[in-house]
Structure formats: structure tokens, C-alpha cells
Amino acid sequence: MDFLKVFDMLAWFPENISTFGGDLDALFAIIYYISVGIFFLTFGILGFFLVKYRYRPDRRGYNYHGNNIVELTWTILPTILFAAIGLYSDEIWERTKYSKRVPKADLEILVMGKTFGWMFLYPGADGKFGRNAHNDRSARSLITLDNPFGIDSNDVYGKDDFFVENQFKVPVNANIVMRGSSVDVLHSFFLPNMRVKQDVVPGTWMNIWFNSFKPGHYEIACAELCGTGHGGMRGQYDVLSKTDFDKWSDSKNAEMLAAQTPAPMASAEPAVADSTKK
Numbered sequence: 350m351d352f353l354k355v356f357d358m359l360a361w362f363p364e365n366i367s368t369f370g371g372d373l374d375a376l377f378a379i380i381y382y383i384s385v386g387i388f389f390l391t392f393g394i395l396g397f398f399l400v401k402y403r404y405r406p407d408r409r410g411y412n413y414h415g416n417n418i419v420e421l422t423w424t425i426l427p428t429i430l431f432a433a434i435g436l437y438s439d440e441i442w443e444r445t446k447y448s449k450r451v452p453k454a455d456l457e458i459l460v461m462g463k464t465f466g467w468m469f470l471y472p473g474a475d476g477k478f479g480r481n482a483h484n485d486r487s488a489r490s491l492i493t494l495d496n497p498f499g500i501d502s503n504d505v506y507g508k509d510d511f512f513v514e515n516q517f518k519v520p521v522n523a524n525i526v527m528r529g530s531s532v533d534v535l536h537s538f539f540l541p542n543m544r545v546k547q548d549v550v551p552g553t554w555m556n557i558w559f560n561s562f563k564p565g566h567y568e569i570a571c572a573e574l575c576g577t578g579h580g581g582m583r584g585q586y587d588v589l590s591k592t593d594f595d596k597w598s599d600s601k602n603a604e605m606l607a608a609q610t611p612a613p614m615a616s617a618e619p620a621v622a623d624s625t626k627k
């Protein structure tokens with residue numbers, strides 16, 4: 350029976366690394382098996398009837414004017430089935446998608462889609478974003494291609510906010526809350542292993558959250574056909590141990606500091622050189 354595994358499309362799923370991924374996969378499996386069951390049932394009956402009522406010279410067709418019991422059955426049964434799936438899936442849907450159910454963030458990151466790539470903004474050393482297009486609507490006017498997050502360069506909290514492109518890093522076992530938007534067209538932020546897929550829409554911000562239990566190197570994709578470069582709109586992300594993540598963010602913070610340090614402060618050089626070494 351091993352050959353049957355080829356048909357088990359659930360085995361095609363990428364490895365789950367998300368705390369809520371198991372529940373989503375279970376929901377997917379239930380819908381999958383119900384669909385497979387109904388598929389074989391309907392096509393089995395269809396095949397049976399094709400043979401049983403095949404053409405025979407001595408048999409005449411007859412007119413059929415409907416059957417209320419059959420029609421009620423095929424209306425009521427699917428209604429019950431869909432309502433049951435809806436009710437069953439409601440909890441996991443709310444938990445993963447409802448804005449009011451987004452957990453307290455251990456780390457907040459802004460994500461911005463553009464044709465064709467992903468940009469990520471981190472709050473930097475102070476753990477606090479400066480004024481930008483997410484926390485202040487009026488800062489949207491600051492959005493340009495060079496400043497996709499509409500960062501207000503005059504805000505002191507924003508001085509250390511750093512951004513990375515087509516890659517990001519997050520710590521393991523932490524609630525990561527992302528606020529996603531787009532600078533141009535609709536994109537869909539897709540982390541297959543994290544069981545995260547969320548459309549991002551220009552002019553508004555979507556809440557995205559996840560928590561991973563497994564360090565590793567994974568793929569980012571776009572799941573919304575957004576133009577000619579859609580297929581290349583990919584990136585990678587790392588789930589790191591707390592120590593490795595701190596090391597990385599410290600080096601990023603040092604880079605930001607170095608970029609802002611006026612040239613005469615030559616004494617700061619060894620420290621900067623050290624922290625950017627890795």
C-alpha cells in the first residue's frame with residue numbers, strides 16, 4: 350500500500366514550524382478527507398449509473414420531473430456539512446486572523462511588499478518605532494521609493510530603526526507581530542512553513558502574527574499574482590535562537606549607530622569594527 354502515499358497530498362506540505370500550524374493542518378486534513386470521500390462517492394455513483402443505464406436497443410428513456418426528497422437531501426446535507434466546517438474552523442481562524450486576538454508582541458516588525466520584493470522594518474535598539482506610515486497616518490505622505498515605510502527622519506525614536514530586504518530574522522519561541530502593507534499593488538505575504546498567508550494592501554495595514562518553535566532557514570514567497578516579476582518575489586528568513594538573534598540585531602544596531610556617528614568620533618572605531626565583523 351506504500352504506493353498510495355503518492356496520492357496523499359497532505360504529505361506534500363512543507364514542514365510546519367508554527368505553534369498554530371498543527372491546528373491549521375488538522376483543519377486542512379479534515380476538509381481534504383471529506384472532499385476525497387465525496388469525490389469517490391459521487392464519481393462512483395456516476396460510473397455505476399453510466400454502466401447500469403447504458404444504451405440498450407430494447408430500452409426506452411423516460412421523462413423525469415424531479416423528486417422533492419432527493420432535492421431536499423442534496424440541499425440540506427451540504428448545508429449542514431458547510432455549517433459544521435465553518436463552526437469547527439471558527440476558533441482557529443479567529444486565533445490566527447482576528448486583529449483583536451493578536452497576542453502581545455515580543456517583537457514587532459513592519460513588512461512592506463513592492464514589485465518585486467519584501468522589505469522589513471525593525472524598531473532597532475530602543476525597541477520602539479519612530480514616527481512612520483504605520484503608527485501615524487499623516488506620515489504616509491513621506492512614503493517614497495527610497496523611504497517605503499514613510500519614516501520621519503526627525504523623530505529620535507526612528508534614528509535606530511533599520512530595514513532589511515528579502516530576508517528577515519526572528520527569535521524562536523517568541524510572538525512575532527508584523528504589520529503588513531504594500532507600496533504599489535496587492536501582494537500576499539506567504540511563509541509556507543509558518544502557515545502564514547496574508548494579503549497586503551496599499552494604504553492599509555494588516556495584522557500578521559506567528560510564533561515558531563523550530564530554528565532554521567525558510568522561504569518567503571508572494572502568493573498573489575502581482576505582475577511579471579511575481580515568481581521572483583521570494584526571500585528567505587531565519588528563525589534563530591534568542592542568543593543568535595540578539596547577536597544579529599546588536600550588529601544591525603551597531604551599523605545604524607556607525608552610520609549616524611559623525612566622522613570626527615574616530616575613537617568609536619574599534620567597537621564598530623568589532624561588532625560588524627560577523
Ligand SMILES: [Cu+2]
Binds near residue numbers: 462537571574575579
Ligand atoms: Cu507580489
